[in-house]
Amino acid sequence: MAGRTMTGNTAVAGETATRPEPHGATRHAVFVQLNDPTGNSVLAYQRSGDGSLLEAGRYPTGGNGGAALQAPVDALASQGSLVYDQHHRMLYAVNAGSDTLTVFDVDGARLTRRQIIDSGGAFPVSIAAHGNLLYALNAGDDGTVQGFRITPDGLAPLPGSRRSLRLGNTNPPVFISAPAQIGISPDARHLVVTTKNHNAIDVFLLDSDGCPQGEPVVTATANPVPFSFAFTDQGIAVTEVVTSSVTHYQLHRDGTLTPLSSVADGQAALCWIQPLGGRLYGANAGSGTITAFDLSRDGGVALSGHDGGVVAQPGGAPIDMAASGDYLYVQNPVSGRLDGYHAARDGTLRQVATVTGLPVFADGNGMEGIAAS
Template sequence: MTESQARRAYIGSFTAAGGRGVVVAALHPDTGALTPLAATDAVADPSYLALAPDTGTLYAVSETSDGAVAAFRVSGDALEPLGAPVPVQGDAPTHLALHGGHLLAANYGSGSVTSVPVRADGSLAPLPTGVLAHQGAGPHPQRQQSPHAHQVQPDPSGRWAVSVDLGTDSVRVCALGEDGLTLHREIALRPGSGPRHLAFHPRGDLAYVLNELAPTVTACAWDAADGALKPLAETSVLPGAPAGDAYPSAVVVAPDGRFLWAATRGEDVVSVFALDADGTARLTATVPCGGRWPRDLAVHPSGRFLYAANEHSGDVTWFTVDPDTGLPRRGGSVDVPAASCVVFG
């Protein structure tokens, strides 16, 4: 996607907390400012979204106890449901991604990943082809009694699907077949770290895992040929001890690979890292996220703008990124009750 093409933002939110569902917003190409245009609450708690530019289809999870995924046809500035929501046969899906002709959903509550076929017109098959159940636990007495799959995405080569599990302190590398995902390799991270999200470096041989329970980021080497992730170093996302609760939520890498940004709830900051060629992530600054409880971060395809979806204050704040330092400078914000994620199209 080029900068000129990214003129719309799609914002997920929690309808159970007063959100409007999926919000469509215009994106100003010079300032990064957002202007809400329309919304749909056709799906409950669409907390995470994924866009397929080739079919003009937007996909959403329904983060409920009887979790589901749904497809919407993007029609101008409106979203039209494309068939009925499809049950994921899992509890509380928190993330989804397109991979190999399927929509994959990470189910936090049940600790599993669901594969749903995507039809040629962008609509979803009525049933999943498979559900891969994670196994294991971690040392945290409340948060790690069972698996909690928090994110799933394809690797840059398109060969593998990678799922991040907070409950088992591990990252799973999977292959996609006719019957869904099969486990290729499981990579253990530090016990009790609670990995939540992973972002690949655009170079394709590095990945960064954000740990919710630590709070840290783990730099890793990625071998696409072998489907192997190797932890290299773990770095705090904060310059000192947290003043109170600190729960990292989202991590993104700049399109040019020079910077990494991580959001931390509780502290309500965005951390800025400079990335070295060997994969080292050096914390250079933290800035206020512009609201409370930043659940998601998104970087514009141009790399010029950064967005924080602040769930508890109910807004999306945009920042202009300094091209030399990666430092985000607050540009403004727009009210989006119970905001949870931002994607571009």
């Protein structure tokens, strides 16, 4: 393994870490949300040109992390709880235990806390940003989506944007019944939510102001327990946990979805998905593996042609991922570890970094939420 193990060195919010930049350092960074229930914070790492990481600071969000009920390895049971907005150079974090969102200004690997704002519901777990529009997904109680305008001063609630998902959850929610991810389509016409054991994908049509038009269009999924998704040229590629599958759906203008292709990876608990280099990478928490998928122009999805699609075996329970350049970074909360890989053109992964010693909390859960620039 070519990576380095790094721990220690923290800085409070608004301060710059004192460590020098590593050899070949760039302005790129990787951000990891610790999701501490006694005080949430974000760790920032400088990402060098060879993919190695150097801790640059620890930044309190001003809120608390949270844990869904019965969550096996991933406390928030979601994807997209920490989001980097390249256009505005802002980082958005959920504080599930405080029902708030935190906005940071980003300067390389340095963060400055700008705002803490109510999420518009209970137990926020996922964020989507597009242009000057941001939506938060709240998983507690009935589940809600809440829209915001992104302004020079931070987030401003978007009047008329709040919608109930009518899921009938508790607060905090049971992880399997909590919605997992929210996303805004590239054309900003659709707001997409996956609902786990409700076995459906909700699509809200958005008007020119970014507000949902009425109730969502609900499509039953091809396989049980839809979790995370990534937008594609045709629509969305969705992980479906029970069959450890990726299904590619065409997203129609009216909000309906049509399955184009589906493939199982033969692993266990495929939950998270990340585009990189024209491929999709999936994290299998139940088998401790990373799988690569190829998409064809006609909408087909297939395992990449290497060892049945398995391109890395980090062990433990890999969850959320982020891409920076040609590098893929993977959280492993039960192991308190962050792994970095270089993605080759053929889809194979070569490990280039390992960070150990990240906190694991009393309930066995730890960090959740990762973003990169």
